[in-house]
Each structure stands twice: as C-alpha cells, then as structure tokens.
Amino acid sequence: MTRAALSAFLLLAACSATGTSPDSTMDPHSHAEPHRVRVEHVELDLVLDFAARAVRGAVRLDLVRHDPGAPLVLDAQGLAIERVTGADGTERAFRLGAEARGLGGPLTIDLASGERSVRIAYHTTEHADALQWLEPAQTAGGRQPFLFTQGQAVLTRTWIPLQDSPGVRVTYAGRVRAPEGLTVLMSAEQLGVDTEGAFAFRMRRPIPPYLIALACGELSFLPISERSGVWAEPSIVERARAEFEDTESMLRAAEALFGPYRWGRYDLLVLPPSFPFGGMENPVLTFATPTILAGDKSLVSLVAHELAHSWSGNLVTNATWRDFWLNEGFTVYFENRIMERVFGAERALMEMQLERAELLRTLERREPWQHVLHIDLDDRHPDEGFSSIPYTKGALFLQALEHAVGRERFDPFLRRWFDEHAFQSVTSADFRRFLEIELLAGGGLEVDVEEWLTGEGLPADAPDPRSRLLTAVDEAAARWRQERSTGSLRTEAWSTQEWLHFLEAIADSADAASMADLDRRFRLTSSGNAEILCVWLRMSIQHGYAAADAAVERFLTDVGRRKFLEPLYRELAKTEAGLARARQIYARVRGRYHAVSRGTIDEVVGWQG
Ligand code: BES
Ligand code: ZN
Numbered sequence: 001m002t003r004a005a006l007s008a009f010l011l012l013a014a015c016s017a018t019g020t021s022p023d024s025t026m027d028p029h030s031h032a033e034p035h036r037v038r039v040e041h042v043e044l045d046l047v048l049d050f051a052a053r054a055v056r057g058a059v060r061l062d063l064v065r066h067d068p069g070a071p072l073v074l075d076a077q078g079l080a081i082e083r084v085t086g087a088d089g090t091e092r093a094f095r096l097g098a099e100a101r102g103l104g105g106p107l108t109i110d111l112a113s114g115e116r117s118v119r120i121a122y123h124t125t126e127h128a129d130a131l132q133w134l135e136p137a138q139t140a141g142g143r144q145p146f147l148f149t150q151g152q153a154v155l156t157r158t159w160i161p162l163q164d165s166p167g168v169r170v171t172y173a174g175r176v177r178a179p180e181g182l183t184v185l186m187s188a189e190q191l192g193v194d195t196e197g198a199f200a201f202r203m204r205r206p207i208p209p210y211l212i213a214l215a216c217g218e219l220s221f222l223p224i225s226e227r228s229g230v231w232a233e234p235s236i237v238e239r240a241r242a243e244f245e246d247t248e249s250m251l252r253a254a255e256a257l258f259g260p261y262r263w264g265r266y267d268l269l270v271l272p273p274s275f276p277f278g279g280m281e282n283p284v285l286t287f288a289t290p291t292i293l294a295g296d297k298s299l300v301s302l303v304a305h306e307l308a309h310s311w312s313g314n315l316v317t318n319a320t321w322r323d324f325w326l327n328e329g330f331t332v333y334f335e336n337r338i339m340e341r342v343f344g345a346e347r348a349l350m351e352m353q354l355e356r357a358e359l360l361r362t363l364e365r366r367e368p369w370q371h372v373l374h375i376d377l378d379d380r381h382p383d384e385g386f387s388s389i390p391y392t393k394g395a396l397f398l399q400a401l402e403h404a405v406g407r408e409r410f411d412p413f414l415r416r417w418f419d420e421h422a423f424q425s426v427t428s429a430d431f432r433r434f435l436e437i438e439l440l441a442g443g444g445l446e447v448d449v450e451e452w453l454t455g456e457g458l459p460a461d462a463p464d465p466r467s468r469l470l471t472a473v474d475e476a477a478a479r480w481r482q483e484r485s486t487g488s489l490r491t492e493a494w495s496t497q498e499w500l501h502f503l504e505a506i507a508d509s510a511d512a513a514s515m516a517d518l519d520r521r522f523r524l525t526s527s528g529n530a531e532i533l534c535v536w537l538r539m540s541i542q543h544g545y546a547a548a549d550a551a552v553e554r555f556l557t558d559v560g561r562r563k564f565l566e567p568l569y570r571e572l573a574k575t576e577a578g579l580a581r582a583r584q585i586y587a588r589v590r591g592r593y594h595a596v597s598r599g600t601i602d603e604v605v606g607w608q609g
Helices: 003-018 237-243 247-258 301-308 321-343 345-365 388-405 407-420 428-440 449-454 468-483 496-509 512-522 530-542 546-558 562-572 576-592 595-605
Strands: 037-049 054-065 072-076 079-086 094-096 105-109 117-124 131-134 146-149 170-177 183-186 189-193 199-207 214-217 220-225 228-232 266-270 285-288 316-318 424-426
Touching (some): 037 072, 079 094, 079 105, 170 183, 170 214, 220 247, 228 247, 237 266, 247 266, 247 301, 247 321, 247 407, 266 301, 285 301, 321 345, 321 388, 345 388, 388 407, 388 449, 407 428, 428 449, 468 496, 496 530, 512 546, 530 546, 530 562, 546 562, 562 576, 562 595
Parallel strands (some): 228 266, 266 285, 316 424
Antiparallel strands (some): 037 054, 054 117, 072 105, 079 117, 094 105, 131 146, 146 214, 189 199, 220 228
C-alpha cells in the first residue's frame, strides 16, 4: 500500500468508527490532503500593485497536523512562489506539481518536525482568474482604478496558496497596502488603518476559502442601520442606499425565521458593472452588481438571496461542489421566505413562478446528468454544475417538504439544521440523514427524497406556484398574440416581475414590426431596468429589430454580468451574420470582462484568441 492509500484507508476506518462520513474530506476539486495536515488560519500581508497588476506579499498558514510525517499540500494556480520558510524562519523545500485544467496544481511543502506554521512569499501573475483589475474608465468615477476578487468556486487558489476546498474552514486576517486615495475592503471585520497605511482585517469565524474576498477602489460608505450599510463609488452610493434601505427589515425577517445573524455587521458593496455575478455572499460584505439598482427596489430579492447565504452557505457550507444545491437551493428557498415577509406573498409568489419557468427552460437545454441535484462532478470542473437547476430545483424540493409537513414543523426543522451544523461543511448525505431522522421518521410522507436528489428532470408533483397577477399577465399576453397590438394592454401598474413574465410569454411570437410597436409605446430599448432590458434586447436580436442594435452593443460593452451576457451572445450566435457580429463586438470588449464571464462567452462564440 502506498502512503496515500494507507492514510485514505485509515481515514475510512476512522470515519466508520466515529460514524462521520469520509466524503466531506474528499474533494475532487482540491489537491489538498487536509486529513493529514490541515490549514486552520490564514494570515495575509499583501501589497496591491496596480501598475503591474499583481498582488504581492506573503501568507502565513497555521496548521493542524494529524499525520506527523506528512507534508503540507496546498492548491495553487498561476502563482509565482518566491520562498517558503518554516516557523523558525529557515527555508523549507517545496514542489509545484503539474496544473490540471482549471484546478491548478498541488504545492507541496516539507515541514520540520512539530512545526505549526509556514510562511509563503509569493506574487500573482496574469493567470490570477479571481482578480479583475479595472481601468479608471470602467468605473463610475472614471478617475481611479479598481480591483476586486471572486473566489467561488475554485479561484481563491489563483491569488492565495491555500487548501482551496469548501470542506476546509479557516479563520483569516489581512494586512493590505494600496495606493494613496484608494480604500481596501475585505470579507471580514475592519480593524482600521495602521501606522504604515495598511488596511487591517480579521475574520474570527471559520469560513470556507472561497469566501475570502477583497476589493479596492474609490469607495464611500453610507449606513442603513446600526449593523448594516452600503459601500459604493461616491457617485452611486446614495442611490444604492435608497435601493437597499430595507436591508435591516430583511435581516430581522431572516432572524425571525431561522435564527440569529451570527456575523456581526452585514454590509453591501456595489461593484462596477463588470462584476461577473449578480451577487456574491462574501461574509459581512456582500458583493453586488450595480445592475440591480433599478430605482424602485424591484430587484432587491438579490439582497435577500445573498443575505440568506449568511445561514445557508456561509454558516452551513457545501462540503464539495457536488453539494452545491445545499448552498443555492436552500438559499433560494430562504430568500423567498424573506421576500414574502418583507414584500408580501404575491411578490414572493411571482418571483418563484418566474424562477420555475426559467428552470423548465434550463432543463430542456441541459444534458440529463446536469439535472441531478446531487450531481456527479468527478472529472468535471465545478462550473459544469452551475445552472438554475441546483438553485430552483433545490428550492422546490424544500418547498415540497414544507408543503408535506407544514411550516409549523418545517421551520423549526430548518432552524435546527442551521444550529446543529453551524460553522461546519456538510454533504448531501448529511442532509438526507438529518431529514430522515428529524422530519420523515415515522413515514407516511409523500415526498420521494431519492427522486429529488438523484433523479433527472423535475418530479411530476413538484410545487407549481401560481401568482394571481401573473395569471392576469398570461391573459394579456394571449390577447396580444391574437390582436398583435398594444392597444388593449393595461400595463400602468405592472411591476418588473409582470413585465418579465409578459415579455417571456410573447418572446417567440413577436416580429420586427410588433417589436417596433411595443417600443414606441413602452420605450423598452431605453429601459433602466437591466432584467427587462436584457430580455428585450434578446428578443430584438431574435427578431432582427435593428433599432435596438446600438443598445445591444452598449449593454455588451458596459455590463460584464455573465447571466446577461450569455443569453445575448447565444442569441446572436444562432445565425451566421449574428455570430460574425458577436465575434466583432467580443473582440472589442472581451478585455473588459472578468475571467469567469470570458470563460463562458469564449465557448459561446467559439473564441480562438
Ligand atoms: N454564490 C452565488 C454566485 C456564484 C455561484 C459564484 C457559483 C460562483 C460560483 C450567488 O449567491 C448567486 O447565486 N448569485 C446570483 C444571484 C441570485 C439572486 C440568484 C447571481 O449572481 O446571479
Ligand atoms: Zn447564491
């Protein structure tokens, strides 16, 4: 038996003896061997070098040594490792293994007997896919550059050498120097600026490495409540505060549902529009796209979502990316419960109905193996499991359970799930066990757990929320399809959700002439709501509505949010002329997108570099 095989065997034996599941330490997307040597604390000392577009400095890793003879194995991708020293300051030998596609390689460090920490001096390279360095022109202010990180799923290893597995929780501290006039923020408690001008941070609660985050730019802050506020560039921070003024109500709603908020502050950071996601639940500091600043709070379910991750995801974390639905499915369910409490049942119902419709479209497009909640990602990149399936199918599973037992039993059950697994990383098997013992024992329930977790498609009896307002929109859409005129449409009181439902309902039956008619009456090409605009622009491409061409190009230039880019490029790529146009636009703006968005759009347009 090799040493690795032996320790895997010992681990399995130990797990079966203690009754814990071994899969929580076996992450196919990490090279680390945390069952032998585990990182428990990360201490960063960094300089942000905007001129060279590099982060440089050192990280000290504090260790727990289960296997005294074993080396420390870390994940590293595209990092330049300069020097490794042990606890006594002398050099340690290290080896960088070959990089696997998209997962980096192992960084193996020989440890001296009994030592509990190492220090790695390093800098990032142009392959640091977590980082996006923005030119001043890509910011609202236009005067200063900007930098942000995106760690999830496996990108933290591109800017920090560590054990980049969601099953390896760490506390961290950071000391970060940046050019004069810029503010540094991290996903941690702020300790102020020290005598050398370095920004200092500390996260005392153990978090998975994908939640270590940093941003730097010209930023200002406005409070929302005692424990909550918003960071943004000075010219948009007031707008952001107004949009998010219900954040404290959301916090209270969340706490009333599933227990105390355990992270101290909850702040939001509004990033420049190239941010590749809608939101990212970095602890104590949610990162958000400015495309949710619609002016009417119509897109703030994103705040409810990222806030909900403070329980589902950050407090109780998927142990591997196979269990991603535990993060996102729970969060969409929880988000919707928060929306119901703060904005009413009808709003929550509309949002869930729209998401379910999107899920059905996704299920049609994706391959059957991608339909499975407990998805098989061995030999696949975590991104291949990313779609609305873990989100919405996961949420509908929880809704099915809720309907089967009633909220009186389901809510305390979820509360116990969070309390009993707080600050732990958990697998689908852990949830299944908990569910069977705590909720399903005694039998007689109508929910087929096996089918939900391992089946393809959507169970025939899956919840099918129907909003009264959206039913009225269905009737309006049917009338429009018949009359093909806007004359009888009564849209004055329509919310964003009703508009979105209407546009999706007529999308395939419109044509260039009817698009022009809709645009004359409703000015959709100049909509200030990015969700509505995105659907409208997609339809414009689909039907050759040329009056929107310039708006398509502007949108693809200014916005880097993958969820918006992907459908527009996909629609363009459907025709030969469209694909040529997509490639032409993309060649011009690709450099403005984050690596996450580039990865997806490269494939859509067949980018050859
Ligand atoms: N954690 C996700 C974003 C993510 C997932 C990043 C996987 C990288 C890999 C975040 O909470 C999220 O789901 N964001 C959504 C918004 C939400 C309202 C559905 C988004 O960005 O669109
Ligand atoms: Zn999420």
